[in-house]
Amino acid sequence: MANVSIRDVRKSFGSVAIIKGVDVDIQDGEFVILVGPSGCGKSTLLRMIAGLEDVTSGDIRIGPRVVNDVPPKDRDIAMVFQSYALYPHMTVAENMAFSLKLKGVPRAEQKKRVGEAAAILDLEKLLERYPRQLSGGQRQRVAMGRAIVRDPQVFLFDEPLSNLDAKLRVQMRVEIKELHQRLKTTTIYVTHDQIEAMTMADKIVVMHDGIVEQIGAPLELYDRPRNLFVAGFIGSPAMNFIEGRLEQAGLALPGGVVLPLEGHVPAAPGSELTYGIRPEHLQVAPAGAPGSIPATVTVVEPTGSDTTLIAKVEGSHLTVALRERCALKPGEAVALKPLGQQGHLFDDQGRRIAAA
Amino acid sequence: MTALATSSSSRQPISFAFLAQVILIANSFIMLYPVVVMVLSAFKTTGEIFEHPFALPDFTQIGNFAKVLGETSMPAYFVNSIIVTGASILLIVVLGTMAGYAVARYESRTNTFILLFFLAGLMLPLKLAVIPLFILLRDLNLLDSRWSLIVTYTAIGLPSAVFIMAGFLRSLPAELEDAARIDGASEPRIMWSVMLPLARPPMAIAAIQNAVPIWNDFFFPLVFIQTDAYKTLPQGLTTFMGEYTTDWGMLFAGLTIAAAPITLLYIALSRQFIQGMTAGAVK
Numbered sequence: 001m002a003n004v005s006i007r008d009v010r011k012s013f014g015s016v017a018i019i020k021g022v023d024v025d026i027q028d029g030e031f032v033i034l035v036g037p038s039g040c041g042k043s044t045l046l047r048m049i050a051g052l053e054d055v056t057s058g059d060i061r062i063g064p065r066v067v068n069d070v071p072p073k074d075r076d077i078a079m080v081f082q083s084y085a086l087y088p089h090m091t092v093a094e095n096m097a098f099s100l101k102l103k104g105v106p107r108a109e110q111k112k113r114v115g116e117a118a119a120i121l122d123l124e125k126l127l128e129r130y131p132r133q134l135s136g137g138q139r140q141r142v143a144m145g146r147a148i149v150r151d152p153q154v155f156l157f158d159e160p161l162s163n164l165d166a167k168l169r170v171q172m173r174v175e176i177k178e179l180h181q182r183l184k185t186t187t188i189y190v191t192h193d194q195i196e197a198m199t200m201a202d203k204i205v206v207m208h209d210g211i212v213e214q215i216g217a218p219l220e221l222y223d224r225p226r227n228l229f230v231a232g233f234i235g236s237p238a239m240n241f242i243e244g245r246l247e248q249a250g251l252a253l254p255g256g257v258v259l260p261l262e263g264h265v266p267a268a269p270g271s272e273l274t275y276g277i278r279p280e281h282l283q284v285a286p287a288g289a290p291g292s293i294p295a296t297v298t299v300v301e302p303t304g305s306d307t308t309l310i311a312k313v314e315g316s317h318l319t320v321a322l323r324e325r326c327a328l329k330p331g332e333a334v335a336l337k338p339l340g341q342q343g344h345l346f347d348d349q350g351r352r353i354a355a356a
Numbered sequence: 357m358t359a360l361a362t363s364s365s366s367r368q369p370i371s372f373a374f375l376a377q378v379i380l381i382a383n384s385f386i387m388l389y390p391v392v393v394m395v396l397s398a399f400k401t402t403g404e405i406f407e408h409p410f411a412l413p414d415f416t417q418i419g420n421f422a423k424v425l426g427e428t429s430m431p432a433y434f435v436n437s438i439i440v441t442g443a444s445i446l447l448i449v450v451l452g453t454m455a456g457y458a459v460a461r462y463e464s465r466t467n468t469f470i471l472l473f474f475l476a477g478l479m480l481p482l483k484l485a486v487i488p489l490f491i492l493l494r495d496l497n498l499l500d501s502r503w504s505l506i507v508t509y510t511a512i513g514l515p516s517a518v519f520i521m522a523g524f525l526r527s528l529p530a531e532l533e534d535a536a537r538i539d540g541a542s543e544p545r546i547m548w549s550v551m552l553p554l555a556r557p558p559m560a561i562a563a564i565q566n567a568v569p570i571w572n573d574f575f576f577p578l579v580f581i582q583t584d585a586y587k588t589l590p591q592g593l594t595t596f597m598g599e600y601t602t603d604w605g606m607l608f609a610g611l612t613i614a615a616a617p618i619t620l621l622y623i624a625l626s627r628q629f630i631q632g633m634t635a636g637a638v639k
Binding site for chain 1: 531532535536538539540541545550553
């Protein structure tokens with residue numbers, strides 16, 4: 001096991017910069033998730049750590065060693081690909097043993113290690129099958145088995161669950177998490193799904209447009225997003241944003257509502273700010289309640305465990321997540337009241353400046 | 357709209373499929389008829405062929421085959437054909453796969469140029485260049501040898517092989533190679549252990565579509581080969597046609613022997629055509 005350190009790493013394809021200077025420190029045994037929208041450079045960064053892409057500038061260290069020019073096979077890593085990339089002409093056992101075979105590990109030892117990995121992943125009965133005879137979840141497990149037999153310093157996962165259906169994804173999420181807790185191998189995991197990131201990671205690296213927007217524990221990012229991008233990206237349903245202007249009495253929202261602000265706001269009166277509030281921090285209040293925002297219900301989405309309400313306010317829509325069932329109907333007028341100090345204020349650069 | 361489309365499409369395929377079957381059956385008849393006549397005639401004497409052209413022969417009467425194999429140079433022609441076709445196909449498939457892999461996978465500016473260079477070979481009928489080719493082979497001291505045919509056929513077959521292999525190898529997921537690279541495979545090893553097993557169907561296609569014309573080729577042996585010991589089957593069989601009389605039974609026996617290997621090869625490899633080896637590689 002090893003820690004991984006990424007120092008001012010950049011990557012360009014021709015004149016196009018894909019990664020624009022990234023610094024990340026990953027501790028030994030940590031489960032780190034790189035998350036961001038497609039095209040943000042997270043997969044490229046992972047492939048650079050794997051050695052499948054050249055580093056344009058900067059250093060990548062695995063353990064004490066700079067690995068920029070080390071070929072993938074000598075980096076002591078294992079990778080699980082989005083398409084699983086199982087060798088179709090080899091059985092499960094041969095797939096898992098391929099790296100050992102290349103290393104010249106004796107046959108008996110190969111068999112033993114494949115057997116151990118198969119036992120961990122519940123693959124013992126499938127060892128003689130070919131990949132085409134397996135279901136999606138089983139293929140996924142074989143791909144992980146292939147990584148485990150190598151007993152690497154670092155596991156790399158490139159969107160491994162995105163080809164699975166929703167139910168299986170939840171199940172595999174748990175399996176990967178359990179596997180990590182059992183093996184305690186440093187893991188770097190790429191996904192565009194922020195739910196995966198929130199549920200699995202020790203530490204999340206939010207990437208956007210080739211840079212790191214924020215690094216932190218899942219709830220840290222959720223509770224204190226550094227900027228508008230992180231605030232909007234992390235959390236489902238997504239955070240609500242309303243533009244407003246800072247006044248003496250509070251934040252003036254479109255439609256004449258003034259949201260009272262507690263505490264100090266480090267911005268000049270009159271500046272344009274964005275107010276962000278998570279759906280679960282909005283409550284349905286009696287019409288005309290002080291500090292509430294008048295709105296019209298447009299959609300009610302009952303999911304059983306909770307209810308999502310989408311309501312129209314002046315200039316935008318707000319999403320409200322209610323734990324209790326509600327009898328509201330589309331077209332009804334409601335008042336939405338934010339819970340105190342749960343909102344966020346962002347300046348015109350998108351930086352979070354205060355709680356509100 | 358959808359309902360309309362499904363109702364009309366459910367009626368149409370029946371008549372279309374029926375028509376297709378009729379055409380296919382007629383086509384197989386046209387294709388198989390000469391082959392059947394050839395095989396049947398191989399068991400008849402020349403007299404019987406002209407008396408009862410469509411009658412079933414006595415299959416125990418193998419005099420023609422015995423005569424062809426025992427009294428003529430047919431076995432030597434046969435061996436030459438096997439050597440020439442085998443060596444050409446081996447070279448075409450090996451070189452074509454390697455070139456196709458390079459064209460498909462390694463990014464470089466010369467890639468497109470190299471592919472176009474190969475493709476240009478598809479558009480040039482080499483028979484037009486037979487005189488310069490003759491001079492070239494003479495200068496290389498290859499005339500009147502099996503090598504003259506092997507190098508010529510390899511040159512003719514390579515463009516289509518590169519085209520087929522590059523197209524197929526491009527369609528294989530690059531992640532397979534990445535996985536092998538991380539597993540510790542060297543580039544030749546990736547080619548040998550991962551790509552080649554998957555590339556068997558297109559290799560079979562490249563092999564068959566080159567083997568048939570090479571095996572049947574009459575033109576280049578006629579131009580390049582003078583020594584009887586180096587002649588291939590198509591050229592050798594013409595020696596059975598006398599100036600005044602022809603032993604048709606013997607000729608058909610020779611033709612049957614000549615056609616057998618390529619037909620068997622076709623049947624053997626046709627399974628590879630159909631087999632989808634990449635099923636399960638990626639979802």
